[in-house]
Amino acid sequence: MTISEVSEKYGMTQDTLRYYERVGLIPSVPRKPSGVRDYDEHSCGWVEFIRCMRSAGLPVETLIEYVRLWQEGSKTKAARKHLLIEEKKRLDKRIAEMQATQARLASKIAHYDNMNRVAETL
Amino acid sequence: MTISEVSEKYGMTQDTLRYYERVGLIPSVPRKPSGVRDYDEHSCGWVEFIRCMRSAGLPVETLIEYVRLWQEGSKTKAARKHLLIEEKKRLDKRIAEMQATQARLASKIAHYDNMNRVAETL
DNA sequence: TTACTACATGGTGTTCACTCAAAGTCAATA
């Protein structure tokens, strides 16, 4: 697959895909003899995984570290697991915060609804 | 209350509090004759509200708009409600995305656990 | 009066995560 196809498929710009590869967020993508990127299953898998993690706000830096460990092979399994657990903790916390705000927004909206109803019945 | 007390109370820097006021994220705070900020109940309420909304990632821009509408009085109630509903929609979506990632992380971690167990029993 | 502290303003710097521009290569098409 070309970069434009991957860009299309996952809804990311080509610039972002090149950037991800450049900084090590995605292991280096295979090339055609001309030097043009030719994404295979493996690379696509990484793209999809990183997109998912980034969409949840995991920092680029941390994901780079994860990819780096992954490339070092099975001896880094414990470190990778640790990294994932730490990130999940942060994520859990952020979700909890967001749910609190969600509830607060809901109640504020309900309040506006009530005001409207009061206005109508007056 | 002084800015340092408010900063302490809500866990935000004085710089952030001044920044929020400057860009209109918080209605202007009353001052002592000397020009020093003297936060009252009302201002503290805004600080707390904005901190909550920001912690969930609502954009500064949108919150500025909300404050602007609020200051225009009751004729903007409908607009404010609309704004809150839109932001809640975005938040709901964002939370759903993050929960998907949360589940994915959990499963990945479980996978590492399984590998360990396999290694132990071998 | 001097010293000290907390505050003020205005302007610049930083970080994160891209995003774009410039200049060049390569393959296919008119």
Place this chain on the structure above:
DNA sequence: TATTGACTTTGAGTGAACACCATGTAGTAA
């Protein structure tokens, strides 16, 4: 053959949201 269009790299630029700094002043303690 010439041109078009997609791709390449390197490096600089952008925007959001603060963080930091220099300089100045009000209020208080010794």
